[in-house]
Amino acid sequence: MWPGGRRSRRLSRYKVLGSAAECEPGSNGLVLRNRLGISDPVVMEELERNQLLDLYRATIGEGISPKPLRTSDLLGWHRDWLSNIYDWAGKVRTFNLSKQGFAFASAHLLPELLAAFESEHLTRLTPFQPETMPALVSGLAEVHLEFVLIHPYREGNGRIARLLMDVMACQAGIGPLDYSAWDQDRETYFGAIRAGAVMNSVPMEEQIKQVLPGWSADR
Numbered sequence: 001m002w003p004g005g006r007r008s009r010r011l012s013r014y015k016v017l018g019s020a021a022e023c024e025p026g027s028n029g030l031v032l033r034n035r036l037g038i039s040d041p042v043v044m045e046e047l048e049r050n051q052l053l054d055l056y057r058a059t060i061g062e063g064i065s066p067k068p069l070r071t072s073d074l075l076g077w078h079r080d081w082l083s084n085i086y087d088w089a090g091k092v093r094t095f096n097l098s099k100q101g102f103a104f105a106s107a108h109l110l111p112e113l114l115a116a117f118e119s120e121h122l123t124r125l126t127p128f129q130p131e132t133m134p135a136l137v138s139g140l141a142e143v144h145l146e147f148v149l150i151h152p153y154r155e156g157n158g159r160i161a162r163l164l165m166d167v168m169a170c171q172a173g174i175g176p177l178d179y180s181a182w183d184q185d186r187e188t189y190f191g192a193i194r195a196g197a198v199m200n201s202v203p204m205e206e207q208i209k210q211v212l213p214g215w216s217a218d219r
Contacts (some may be wrong), residue, residue, distance in 0.1 A: 003052050003056065003162070014208070024039045026039040027039040031044050035084065045083065048085070051084075054079055054081075055163070058080070058159075059163065059167065060167060060176065068126045069122045069126040075092075076092075079091075081116075081156065091153075092111070092114065093198055094107050095107050104151035105149060110150065117150060120165060125168070128169075128172045137212070141167070141205045141208045142167070148161050149197055155206045162177075165177060175213065177213070184208065192206070
């Protein structure tokens with residue numbers, strides 16, 4: 001299932017400092033400062049959603065190349081998606097970021113963490129060709145947790161994390177995933193992220209099972 005649902009642009013869920021927190025004048029704090037001067041959150045939501053669909057078409061619409069992924073690929077996706085809207089598209093954030101009191105990786109550690117993410121996870125797990133269903137679930141959960149906890153961008157981390165899983169799912173021959181269960185219960189999903197931060201991947205593995213097409217508990 002490719003992205004298509006609406007997404008709230010209320011920026012209060014992220015806590016940032018400095019110019020990175022600037023919003024577009026006239027947006028009532030609901031739209032980040034952007035190159036197009038858009039201040040209407042509904043217009044921005046639609047633009048981001050449409051451009052994300054374009055990115056999906058370009059990335060997986062005509063099939064997936066069975067090659068290892070690199071962090072440069074993920075930065076390129078983010079840049080291709082948002083570079084006409086935001087100055088920071090495709091760039092690693094240089095400020096700390098938190099959500100609901102939960103701090104993502106410190107900005108000064110991001111270059112080192114992204115290098116480790118590539119060498120320890122992407123190189124080992126892509127192209128993604130798991131031999132069993134448990135290996136499929138654990139591999140997707142591992143990569144998703146690591147990337148989301150790093151949270152390298154100012155915005156759009158979750159959507160790029162989903163694209164990464166969809167690419168891996170296509171490499172595994174099961175196609176894009178259905179994230180509707182996550183969208184309907186964001187608190188349980190975020191609880192799985194918090195658990196992953198303390199080395200407990202079981203809740204995220206349960207979340208992964210919910211988005212796999214045709215998942216059955218007895219598989």
